[in-house]
Amino acid sequence: MVPYLLLCIIGIIMVYSSSAGIEMQNGGTPQSYLIKQTIYVIIGVIIMVFFANYPLAHYRRRRFLEYSTVIMGALLLAVLIIGHAVNGAKGWINLGPINIQPAEFCKLYFILYLADRMARVRQHGRHFLETKSSIGPLLMAAFFLLLILIQPDTGGGIINLAIISVMILACDIRWAFGVSLIIGFPLVAYIGLQQAVVNGWLHGGYRAQRFIAFMNPFGNASGSGSQLVNSYYAISNGGIFGVGLGNSVQKMGYLPEPNTDFIMAITSEELGLVGVSVILILLLILICRIIQLGIRSNSLYVTLICYGAATFFSVETFFNIGGVLGLLPITGVTFPFISYGGSSMLVLSATVGIIMNISVQQNKQRLEMASPFLSRK
Structure with missing residues (x-):
């Protein structure tokens, strides 16, 4: 629960910081997204508590x-x-x-x-x-x-x-085939994408322009590559310790979607590498704990839920960070718990609730197994 709650709190702060300025420019109230995200988090916590106490057997x-x-x-x-x-x-x-x-x-x-x-x-x-x-x-x-x-x-x-x-x-x-598939598929997809851009097979359309910008952002800096270029500027401005909370320049109209897709670029500019590292470490703790629960479980059903949830959090994080850094095409994927969004927060919270339910059940089983030995002592 601790990493989950800390990430939610950081998310509320960064959504407010990244959206307040642009909302004022557009004639809105600076607290607009702050209020909405806070409501989403409160509802998310309630949903998390519900799923943490709802019997797992009912899902089957x-x-x-x-x-x-x-x-x-x-x-x-x-x-x-x-x-x-x-x-x-x-x-x-x-x-x-x-x-x-x-x-x-x-x-x-x-x-x-x-x-x-x-x-x-x-x-x-x-x-x-x-x-x-x-x-x-x-x-x-x-x-x-x-x-x-x-x-x-x-x-x-x-x-x-x-x-x-x-x-x-x-x-x-089998693990050997699985590892080969996991490594091979992205590699083939990347080579295919690169050849498509080089040979001019991708042209027109919003999605195609994102792929083209990914391959050559500075060549399209005034058009489709502007998002990624401004993301680079934000990260560069932030450096190691950042320019300070609320002091981002790129969020003031230069970087679109500063509170959703590119919130980590704004976080990097304001809190620096240190702030981003804290967020990633909290997520890593959460993901590793989920995988640990899956490994420890004697139930395949529970194990698969844990592996699916860990994949959900890991891939979503990877795609958002990859888009911000230019390692992947921009796909509009939000950053877990940090980006603005109601649907995302509710689903993430429900997933955490189910994982907490599994954790509680495992703790109960260990206590039940240990109780005879403790009574003998």
Whole structure:
């Protein structure tokens, strides 16, 4: 809970710092995003507490999984029909004062649904991919991923695909093949992207321009590369200790989306390498603890949930930091717990709640096992 709460508090501070100036320039109130993010965090903590105390066995009930699948599919279809478009992506459903992003909720859905399906198959001593039981879940997952990519939400689609892939690797495939696949696929994708840019195969379109800017940001500094170039300026200005909280220059209209996609660039400018390192260390502690819980568990279902959650946090962090540093194309992925966003905060909090539930259950089991020995002493 400690890393989770600290990250949420840092997120509220940085959302306020990164958004106050630009809101005043646009005629709004500087506290606008501060109030919204604080409300999201409070609701997120309540959801976390609920999921931490809700019995894990209920997530495996057939009716719960069926209803979840229907609701998830309906939301992903609805967003294509009545969704609100932002930066060329139709990924939000407008419900008055709030916007729902179905692709975010899909991450937790895949973790819970596939963990149950895979664990049930393995209980009978069979491999998930070698049975007919895998056809339905995999086709459904492929359909949901297709709906996410059609929006188009490339970042969300890749994160969901990574969650599914790691869970399959953890359940079914030998480690040597898994490592080869994890290393080989990104390498092939990068080479293909590089050749596409060099040969001029990518042209036009918002998404294509992001890939072109990734390969040559300073060559497109006045156009599609301006985001990445200004991100570099922010990081350079910050140095090791930063220019001080609230003193960022790049957030004043130079760097778009300073409170969402590029909040870590503003954090780097204001708090420096030291501040960014503290945030990454807190996330690393959280992710390592989740993996540790998965390794210790005797239940494959629990192990797969932990590995899926760790993948969720790790890949989302990697994609956001990679976009800010120019190591990856900008995909619009938020930074966990730090970036502004209601859907992201609620899903992250629910995931942390489930992990805390698992941690509590493991602690109880250890105490029960130790109690006979303590009574003898």
